[in-house]
Amino acid sequence: MKTYLKPQQYSDEVLVQGIIKNNDVKLFKILYDRYFPFVYGQCLSYFKNTEDAEDSSQDIFFKLYLKLDSFKFQSKFFTWMYRFVHNHCINYKRAFRYKMLENKMINPEDLCAQLPRYNYENFESDNFKFNKLKSAILLLPIKEQQMVLFKHYGQGTVKELAERHNCSESAVKMRLKRLKKKISTLYQALEMKVI
Numbered sequence: 001m002k003t004y005l006k007p008q009q010y011s012d013e014v015l016v017q018g019i020i021k022n023n024d025v026k027l028f029k030i031l032y033d034r035y036f037p038f039v040y041g042q043c044l045s046y047f048k049n050t051e052d053a054e055d056s057s058q059d060i061f062f063k064l065y066l067k068l069d070s071f072k073f074q075s076k077f078f079t080w081m082y083r084f085v086h087n088h089c090i091n092y093k094r095a096f097r098y099k100m101l102e103n104k105m106i107n108p109e110d111l112c113a114q115l116p117r118y119n120y121e122n123f124e125s126d127n128f129k130f131n132k133l134k135s136a137i138l139l140l141p142i143k144e145q146q147m148v149l150f151k152h153y154g155q156g157t158v159k160e161l162a163e164r165h166n167c168s169e170s171a172v173k174m175r176l177k178r179l180k181k182k183i184s185t186l187y188q189a190l191e192m193k194v195i
Contacts, residue, residue, distance in 0.1 A: 012077035020069050028068075032061055035078075039085055046089040060088050094160060136186035140179070147172075148179050 007030055010018070018027045039060055043053035064084060071080050137145055147165070150156040161172045 013073060016068055016071055016073075016077055019065075020071075028065055035081065036061070039081075042082075042085050043089060046093065052092075056089065056092055059092075060085055063088065091164070094156070094164065132190045133183075133187060136183050136190055139186050140182065144175075144179055144182075147175060148183065151176060 007015075007027060010027075010030070012031065012034075015027050015031050018024050019031070036057065040053055040057045043056040043060070044050065047053050047056065064081065067084075071077065137148060140148070147161060150164075151158070151161060158169050158172050158176075162169045165172065
């Protein structure tokens with residue numbers, strides 16, 4: 001007499017194959033139930049508070065579902081997932097310093113104080129000037145905003161930016177140099193009310 005396994009008894013790899021092949025949400029729910037306590041525990045060890053651990057755990061499973069087809073079955077699923085969780089938590093912590101900036105909630109006064117290398121000696125400490133600098137930066141594409149703000153406002157390092165953008169440190173320095181000129185040009189255009 002042949003015995004059949006229930007889906008809950010499938011190995012991780014069989015579940016992943018089924019999810020990828022059939023886009024089966026029910027099978028993913030089994031994987032979720034199986035590993036949520038582990039993922040949540042890992043996130044809690046990184047963030048030390050339940051709210052960030054919960055948010056990050058949900059985010060991890062959402063991304064896992066979208067990226068399951070990148071699992072090549074060359075290792076155990078658990079090993080692959082463990083690296084995925086670790087990398088997510090590291091990146092989340094790095095991004096935490098400028099999360100608010102991604103929503104364009106910039107304090108222009110703090111921003112100007114953190115941009116001493118931008119050679120903006122003419123900036124007076126009045127709100128009008130600060131708001132123009134803020135406006136100039138907000139005219140940049142979001143990725144360029146994030147790079148400038150992470151470096152100067154979030155006090156990130158060139159090395160962190162290189163890792164985040166998957167490029168060399170010299171490439172980051174070159175981008176920041178170009179962005180410095182771009183912001184300066186935008187600021188001057190705002191000064192002349194061209195924009």
